[in-house]
Amino acid sequence: FNSQYTSEFYDENGEVIYPPVNSEYTFEEGDLSKIVYFARFSEEKNMEEAIEISEKSGSSLNLMGFKDSKSYLKTLKEISGEKVNFLPNASGEQVESALRNCGIGINTSNDYEGFGITTIEYMKSGCITVVKDSAANSETVEMEDLKYNTVEEAVEIIKKLRASDD
Numbered sequence: 001f002n003s004q005y006t007s008e009f010y011d012e013n014g015e016v017i018y019p020p021v022n023s024e025y026t027f028e029e030g031d032l033s034k035i036v037y038f039a040r041f042s043e044e045k046n047m048e049e050a051i052e053i054s055e056k057s058g059s060s061l062n063l064m065g066f067k068d069s070k071s072y073l074k075t076l077k078e079i080s081g082e083k084v085n086f087l088p089n090a091s092g093e094q095v096e097s098a099l100r101n102c103g104i105g106i107n108t109s110n111d112y113e114g115f116g117i118t119t120i121e122y123m124k125s126g127c128i129t130v131v132k133d134s135a136a137n138s139e140t141v142e143m144e145d146l147k148y149n150t151v152e153e154a155v156e157i158i159k160k161l162r163a164s165d166d
Contacts (some may be wrong), residue, residue, distance in 0.1 A: 029126055032103035032162045035061045038095060038118045038126065039109065041076070041088055042068040046132075048159040051080050051107040052151050057158040059083070064100045099125035103165075104158060107131045116140055130157050 023047040035054050037044040047063055052059035064125040067073055067088035077086060087094055099105070105122025109132060116136045123141075131137035131153075133147035141147060148154040 003087075016141075030099075030101050030103035032128070032158075033059050034102040035059045035104045035106050035158070036064065036098045036122070037061065037108065038064045038090075038103035039070040039107070039122070040066045040097070041073045041161065043072055044110060046108040046110050047072075047076055047077060049151060049154075050106050051076065051084055051120045053106065053108070053154045053158065054083065054154045055081055055159050057153065057162075059104070061160060062087060064088075064095060064098060064104060096125075099127060102127060104161065105129045106154070107137050108137065109137070111135050128161055130154060130161075 026058055035050070035057075037045075037047060037050045040049070041063075045065075050061060050063065053059075061093065062085045063076065063081075073086070073088060073121040077083075081084075087098075087126070090098075099121065105119070105121050105125075105127035107116055107122075109116070111134050116131075119129055119131060119137055119140050128146065130146050130148065131141045133149050138147065146157060148157055
């Protein structure tokens with residue numbers, strides 16, 4: 001997304017440079033009934049969609065990240081069910097634990113995602129990464145089968161992943 005936008009803006013192609021990503025994580029196969037979403041608690045991250053996807057797929061969800069907006073976090077808590085675990089301002093240890101234990105990492109950001117470092121961190125830790133087919137996530141996740149445009153498509157992807165794990 002960024003590289004495409006930049007090349008169109010400047011009318012020439014340049015070298016793509018990626019920001020640094022934590023490489024300390026170790027690959028472990030997590031539980032495909034558990035989803036993690038690690039992002040700032042802010043509206044452009046579209047976390048309510050992750051809640052809806054987890055509930056419709058019968059999965060638990062760990063929502064983690066910096067508490068950017070207290071009112072948004074409050075709204076998310078009001079609409080979520082029992083299987084949603086909130087970890088605002090999660091410690092590094094909590095993030096690593098979630099990445100080890102959850103089998104699926106999700107990114108529901110709308111068209112605002114410039115790079116998606118957490119998407120890379122999901123992959124590096126062994127989480128199967130399911131993303132909205134927009135912005136940087138479209139470039140980062142190459143497998144079309146892991147990209148979605150609607151909640152229903154995301155739920156179907158997750159159900160297929162879990163069925164293939166049986």
